[in-house]
Amino acid sequence: MTRLRVTDRTTGEPLDELEPAAEGTARPASRGERPIVIRAAPGPGARGRIPFEVVVGGWRFELEVEDAERAELRQRATAGRAAVLHDGPTEVRAIIPGRVVSVAVAAGDAVAIGQRLLAVEAMKMENELRAPRDGTIERVAVSIGQTVELGDPLVVIR
Amino acid sequence: MTASAPPFRRVLVANRGEIAVRIIRACHEMNMEAVAVYSDVDADAMHVRLADLAVRLGPAPPAESYLRIDAIVAAARTTGADAIHPGYGFLSERAVFARAVEAAGLVFIGPPASVIDALGDKLHARRTAASVGVDAVPGTLEAVPVDRPDEVAAIVAEAERIGFPLLVKAAAGGGGRGMRRVVRAADLPAALAAGSAEAASAFGDGAVYLEREIRPARHIEVQLLGDTAGTIVAIGERDCSIQRRHQKLVEEAPAPGLAVQERRRLHELAVRVATAAGLRNAATAEFLRAPDGTFFFLEVNTRLQVEHGVTELVSGLDIVAEQFRLAAGEPLSDAALAAGERAADPDGHAIEVRLAAEDPARDFAPGPGRIRQWVMPGGPGVRVDSAFAADERVPPDYDNLVAKIMVHAPNRDAAIDRLRRALDETEIAGIQTTLPFHRFVARHEGFRAGDVSIDWVAERWDGPGDRARFLAAAGGAARAAAEPIVSVIGAGGVPARDVPAGGPGAVATNVSARSAWGTAARDDATDRWPR
Numbered sequence: 204m205t206r207l208r209v210t211d212r213t214t215g216e217p218l219d220e221l222e223p224a225a226e227g228t229a230r231p232a233s234r235g236e237r238p239i240v241i242r243a244a245p246g247p248g249a250r251g252r253i254p255f256e257v258v259v260g261g262w263r264f265e266l267e268v269e270d271a272e273r274a275e276l277r278q279r280a281t282a283g284r285a286a287v288l289h290d291g292p293t294e295v296r297a298i299i300p301g302r303v304v305s306v307a308v309a310a311g312d313a314v315a316i317g318q319r320l321l322a323v324e325a326m327k328m329e330n331e332l333r334a335p336r337d338g339t340i341e342r343v344a345v346s347i348g349q350t351v352e353l354g355d356p357l358v359v360i361r
Numbered sequence: 362m363t364a365s366a367p368p369f370r371r372v373l374v375a376n377r378g379e380i381a382v383r384i385i386r387a388c389h390e391m392n393m394e395a396v397a398v399y400s401d402v403d404a405d406a407m408h409v410r411l412a413d414l415a416v417r418l419g420p421a422p423p424a425e426s427y428l429r430i431d432a433i434v435a436a437a438r439t440t441g442a443d444a445i446h447p448g449y450g451f452l453s454e455r456a457v458f459a460r461a462v463e464a465a466g467l468v469f470i471g472p473p474a475s476v477i478d479a480l481g482d483k484l485h486a487r488r489t490a491a492s493v494g495v496d497a498v499p500g501t502l503e504a505v506p507v508d509r510p511d512e513v514a515a516i517v518a519e520a521e522r523i524g525f526p527l528l529v530k531a532a533a534g535g536g537g538r539g540m541r542r543v544v545r546a547a548d549l550p551a552a553l554a555a556g557s558a559e560a561a562s563a564f565g566d567g568a569v570y571l572e573r574e575i576r577p578a579r580h581i582e583v584q585l586l587g588d589t590a591g592t593i594v595a596i597g598e599r600d601c602s603i604q605r606r607h608q609k610l611v612e613e614a615p616a617p618g619l620a621v622q623e624r625r626r627l628h629e630l631a632v633r634v635a636t637a638a639g640l641r642n643a644a645t646a647e648f649l650r651a652p653d654g655t656f657f658f659l660e661v662n663t664r665l666q667v668e669h670g671v672t673e674l675v676s677g678l679d680i681v682a683e684q685f686r687l688a689a690g691e692p693l694s695d696a697a698l699a700a701g702e703r704a705a706d707p708d709g710h711a712i713e714v715r716l717a718a719e720d721p722a723r724d725f726a727p728g729p730g731r732i733r734q735w736v737m738p739g740g741p742g743v744r745v746d747s748a749f750a751a752d753e754r755v756p757p758d759y760d761n762l763v764a765k766i767m768v769h770a771p772n773r774d775a776a777i778d779r780l781r782r783a784l785d786e787t788e789i790a791g792i793q794t795t796l797p798f799h800r801f802v803a804r805h806e807g808f809r810a811g812d813v814s815i816d817w818v819a820e821r822w823d824g825p826g827d828r829a830r831f832l833a834a835a836g837g838a839a840r841a842a843a844e845p846i847v848s849v850i851g852a853g854g855v856p857a858r859d860v861p862a863g864g865p866g867a868v869a870t871n872v873s874a875r876s877a878w879g880t881a882a883r884d885d886a887t888d889r890w891p892r
Contacts, residue, residue, distance in 0.1 A: 207843060207844070209843075218833065218836035236834065239790045240839065240842045241733050241734065242842075253843050253847070255839040256790060257835040258734070258789070258790045259834050259835045259838065260827075260830070260831040261796030261797035262722070262793070262831045263790065263792070264831075264832065264835040264836075264839075266839040267839075268839050268840055268843035268847075299726070299727065299729075299757065300757040301757065326718075326727040326729070326758075326759065326760060326761040328606065328726075330727070350422075
């Protein structure tokens with residue numbers, strides 16, 4: 204049987220500890236814990252990787268399954284690229300569509316990891332965006348009151 | 362027996378989502394026609410489908426659609442509606458809207474504009490309570506003069522008298538906006554400035570006041586109905602202590618652990634405040650209950666509450682139908698008066714959970730998206746109020762409530778068992794919801810013991826930990842589902858669109874096999890769960 208690897212698409216982390224009974228045979232799930240498995244649309248360049256949405260216990264997971272050997276090769280290639288890009292600028296993008304209600308930084312500001320950058324309001328709630336790493340603000344791409352869509356660049360940290 | 366004449370002929374429902382659906386259902390049961398209004402993203406929404414007529418208001422942003430007083434009043438006039446029900450949220454507590462409706466010769470389903478105005482100002486509400494001997498949460502009854510540097514010493518002295526920790530709250534506030542918790546006197550001036558600025562930007566009114574922090578507290582509120590003759594009855598109380606960010610997650614009626622005479626006393630306090638305020642139609646008086654059992658008045662919401670359903674279940678009353686009759690000038694119905702008599706000893710126990718499109722592992726961050734699978738519970742004693750179905754999109758523009766799941770049983774223990782059963786039947790995919798949290802509550806011994814407070818979520822809920830318990834099972838299910846696909850196409854190939862998903866132990870809805878492959882992919886790009 205082919206060796207398969209399951210990866211959490213949200214974190215990129217491989218899941219090594221799978222419940223043994225889950226492989227191959229059906230397992231009678233307890234009430235409310237029957238997994239819902241839905242094939243998801245593959246992302247760009249996802250050749251060979253099969254994406255799933257799995258909901259179990261009410262929790263939604265975005266997972267993908269691929270041949271384990273392929274996964275290892277791909278991971279080595281990605282690690283090399285990440286090392287090259289490490290010193291490059293980091294774009295902070297909108298994680299939710301909404302309206303910018305506050306901006307706490309300006310170009311040139313030094314920021315520390317976890318520092319508040321700006322807040323986006325959606326569905327009656329304010330969502331704070333924080334710096335993913337230390338650095339200097341290269342650019343603030345939005346202003347207060349502006350409506351942003353999911354994935355829009357907000358701040359660039361150098 | 363013949364059906365009584367409908368109070369109105371045609372009603373415009375100035376709202377969307379589950380509450381618009383709830384009101385339209387009441388209209389139809391009372392033989393009234395319902396007019397829906399909608400924004401562009403809601404053109405095919407359930408409230409539009411159920412209504413007899415529908416009028417487009419404008420684009421998705423609320424300011425260009427559901428908050429447009431002119432467009433809503435015009436829609437009512439062109440469709441020949443004789444009344445407007447505002448639901449909750451949006452324009453429901455805007456006195457200017459109630460006035461515009463009345464000026465157009467239509468009936469506003471709710472308290473009079475003057476009462477909305479007066480009670481919308483929390484300081485005014487606190488003074489009204491004080492005037493009839495009902496204790497509000499200890500604090501100031503006038504706005505704090507934040508712009509007077511010469512008053513700082515006096516403000517600090519007042520704060521010391523109230524006692525720390527205290528809360529800076531917005532007079533025009535709601536939902537925690539403009540609120541600041543202050544532990545030390547030294548932090549007070551900055552908290553006042555920040556709270557006032559936030560209140561000014563959120564409500565156009567920077568007035569703030571001080572209130573002692575009651576902790577641990579329970580949030581208990583009283584459902585009120587009043588007629589034009591000035592008779593006001595309390596229909597019962599609800600405990601809404603389980604909250605996050607000042608937004609309720611679980612509500613139940615009656616409040617657990619209260620003696621009948623304690624309930625009566627609370628209902629009497631609420632009726633006293635409402636009578637002093639000249640309340641009509643439906644409203645809710647909110648109180649905090651301190652650990653020693655003291656009730657402190659908080660505020661009055663002059664509208665239908667999200668959680669009105671639990672009171673309906675234990676009182677047998679249709680609160681929305683009562684609203685219509687009261688707005689038409691009828692006196693309180695015999696049913697309402699009887700429910701008032703029984704309010705301290707209601708029929709069984711009801712619990713509601715608010716299923717919201719939020720991630721309970723990430724501090725309840727909201728997340729819109731497309732619903733891929735949607736199975737709601739049923740069976741004895743279960744009521745679901747929702748406006749969603751499978752394949753519909755939860756838009757990012759509005760409130761993230763997707764369903765209210767309510768249960769009713771002869772007693773609280775049986776209601777909790779029924780809730781657990783109902784939540785185990787519930788299946789939602791495509792969006793993350795608060796379902797795991799609600800399942801946790803339904804199984805929690807402390808909740809069953811009635812040990813609730815407004816700090817319950819922060820003290821007991823470990824979202825990431827709960828989620829992690831299911832990761833391995835999810836991975837196993839994904840791998841099992843992938844096996845047959847890999848065996849067909851080979852390990853290195855691209856999954857073919859007609860290969861069925863699913864596998865041993867998995868239930869599969871093969872989204873990719875649908876003809877709208879391109880659409881699904883595009884949706885996936887726009888509806889991705891926020892990272």
